[in-house]
Amino acid sequence: MTNLPDPLTSVHRYISNASEDVREMLAVIGVDSIDRLFETIPDEVKLTALLDIPGPWSEIESRRWFRDLAAKNKSAVDHVSFLGGGAYLHYQPACIDQLLLRGEFLTSYTPYQPEVSQGTLQTIFEYQTHQCLLTGLDVANASLYDGSTGLCEAVLLAERVVHNRKKVVIARSVHPQYTETVRTYVQNLGYEIVEVGWTADGRVDTAALREACTNDVFAVAVQSPNFLGVIEDYDAIREIADAAGAVKIAVITEATSLGILTPPGAHGFDIAVGEGQAWGIPTQFGGPYVGFMVVKEALKRHMPGRLVGETVDVDGRRAYVLTLATREQHIRRGKATSNICTNEALIALGANMYLSLMGKEGLREVGEQCLQKTAYLRKKLSGVGSVSLPFDGPVYNEIVVRTPFPATQILADLEHEKILGGIPLGPFYEGHENDFLVAVTELHTRENLDHFVAALTAATSRERR
């Protein structure tokens, strides 16, 4: 034990109590050393040396190391990015991050004690309301981890409400990593996952869907706009799912699309589930993001995750509180609707602020700008000889671009031009090695788009040589 530092003399800036405090406290406890407090841990498992890890570092040293690391990335910092595929670079209003840094939001816990957590509770109630307005459905929860685990929860929910069925149909144009996550989640639950492809327009193949929707299917999940960027025909899909008596799940990975596209609730879907990252959350290499789930009234008691409700206090004042908690793991344990506890509250709060600031008009305008700029790019690209746009269905802000060359080569060429040009589809879909997915948002200028077209034209002609 001799090579371990003495807890009486060691000191750290994040730990207030130092040698004098420790002595006084040990006296009150009635032991002569801190080690005595650890006697229930058997010596045979106790470390006799310090952990072999770096540190302690000052702020100066940490800044140096971490900033060096961040500088090793190529990113939208010094490139024009056209990357989407479930994570989008949108305008982030300045005040959001500053508000999120308020300690009262940042450093509070789950609002289990409503008297001292009305701030968090009321903001969740507002967030739930935004979700309902945007999706056209009735009941939203406080948040899930992200879109992919959100889809898992939606599938689990659907299976609970449709009895004695084990088959779920998921469109192949749902984000492939989402479907992969569902496969992981349900691997021991005896479900069968049936995938349905697309037709030439990039929309779900309704003939195949009809065939797949036998009467043992408990849910149908489609994404719109889908992973190919194409907006689905919700009504056609609903009709087929209804004939089978299946729960209809709409997956949304580009949340800003809800500002301009007719929402799933308006088309009779039962569950809208998705990724809220596009609402002003940084792409930050994939997380933290925020999963949202909104369901029809009839499904509310099957909802996973926390819910905030309005009530009154003992003096009759309006107030907010976590409610319908009997669904959750801390009460129903092994029979809970989900195992989720920690969620993405702070990210949901950021989304709530974004939705409030942008508001009715801003959400429409972001949608409109994405739509128009994408249409502009699409038109420009259709004039480039060696480039084709394989899917002709309606799109929002993402398109699949095809050239006669491997997408990875083309994208490497664009990278030289300081353009992160898109996401190759080859790793997701066999036979699509020459395709890549291009996303456009309100942040792109016409100049950016023109430069992209010029660089792509140059790249394809270079490859040709």
Place this chain on the structure above:
Amino acid sequence: MTPEDSRYAKSHEYINVEGEVGTIGITEYAQKELGDVVFVELPQVGTQLEAGDELGSIESVKAVSELFAPVGGEVIEVNERLAEKPELINTDPYGDGWMVRIKVADLSEVDELLMTAEEYDEYVETESH
């Protein structure tokens, strides 16, 4: 006061049998233990039950209790009012707060499996200490 015209299960359900129809609910003691009832899940009419089968559940703000069939039979009616006013279970457990009516399959189970009011009161007395 525990009504003498009913019989009681150890899991705190009562059944009040008239002819071959039994009315099931939870006892005064059980509603007090649970606190404010906020939601009740009841079976569908036509469900066949054996004695001891799960019949539904009762939720308070922070607890869920399962409800068991005190005797076997077929569900012929459920108390629809509880969907809107679950608090009836708190305010009038033996009256308006009844939960399910069943057609008792074997009336002899009532005497064989269940306690009288007096026995139940004694049972509650010992259980709560």
Place this chain on the structure above:
Amino acid sequence: MTTILESDAATTAVPQSTNREGLIFEHSKRGRRGYQLPDLDVPEDAEALPASLRRGEIVDEVEVSEVDVIRHFTRLSKLNVSIDAGLYPLGSCTMKHNPRLNEELARTPGFALSHPLQPDHQVQGNLALIWHIEQTLKEIFGLPRVTMQPVAGAHGELTGILMVHKALAKSGNARKYILIPDSAHGTNPASAAFAGYQIKELKSNNRGTVDIDTLAAAVTEDVAALMITVPNTLGVFETDIKRFAEILHDKGAYLYCDGANLNSFVGIARPGDMGIDVIHSNLHKTFSTPHGGGGPGAGPVGVSERLVPFLPTPTVEKREDGTFYLDHGHPDSIGRVRAFNGNFNVLVRALTYMRSMGPDGLRRIAQIAVLNANYIRARLRGSYHLPYDAPSLHEVVFSDKLQTPKDVHTLDIAKRLMDYGFHPPTIYFPLIVAGALMIEPTESEPKEELDAFCDAMIAIARECEERPELVRSAPHTTPVRRLDEARAARQPVLRWKR
């Protein structure tokens, strides 16, 4: 001694702040704006979207200015208490100081603006960071690999149990049951159930821990794993943990450790050395990433050698030349448990913290956390009933047994604490203690704050004797008081409507 709030002052005080802040929807006024975008700089195409796909106005969505938004959220924030403002002693939650360097570095543009589907060569910095935090956690756990993909403790639990299932299935029999002590967090049985198992509950003994004999009798050929929290939710260390591992391993079963309480032994002992096969760690607990009102978190999972093949994909690997890559090629993997790369920017914060602490600092976390909890235990003993007398580490669980004769209960004590300016402890958990008050101060708290808290608790115990009504009707000073939770659940109002 810090001055305590006089009881009378507490009843008559004007509430510090009252919630007069309406909903953002109620602030909305037609024509207001909170944003501006550059004018559209491409020609407008009226046919960009078929009319049938275009939604009309988003009815009831808000119209407010930036001023409205900043005032609204600032006012709401003031209705929260937080760790920045003082002790937040929620047991099992490890509410510790959240250093601001972590926040600053997570916002470094190179991290914040990187995209999850960029090719490996463009994100060497991110992959290096994930690799480094894995190396550090491997050393902390004493285990050969750690997946950084799970984004919460419960998510880690599901991941861990899925790996156990897959490993057992591969050797011929996935088995049926997971053993879980009655003192466990609710997420344990929930996660085990979603991973495809039934739960068998183990009764704890009079120390609140698991008896070797009880465990040995329960571990049949049908048992896949024991899921146990170390130290348990009473803060009591399972002294026989190594023996537990042997019993389980002898029968081909696994030992899963819920690492929620790692804060009490980090740097002191290592799960791997205890025979633990799987452990998740809540980075938002031990490694100080902020709770943010309920999340985000991260729940990396460390595994022993025999579970390594079953880790989620992709893993981050380092090449001989020092570059990093995502490896998707693990044929026995359970698959991915989330899209993309987990809560990457939570990992940035946690690694910053690990580096700030260093090896001695991490050890000191456990030492001072345990000292602080035992100080509270020593000071409150006598005023409150201690249902389990076994020595405890980082948290202490009292009950309301001494107060119930006056018809004052745990909930009342919790509410009364708010009048003294403290967030209450975790209450009515663990379930094995009737009227539990579960207190976890963490290493962050200075002695003065602990004294102020203990003084308040002792004053409340006295109030329970002398003026129980004052406690029963608490809180008296909060923006709202004693909400009608039954009403909220009976006729749920879950959204604003005009």
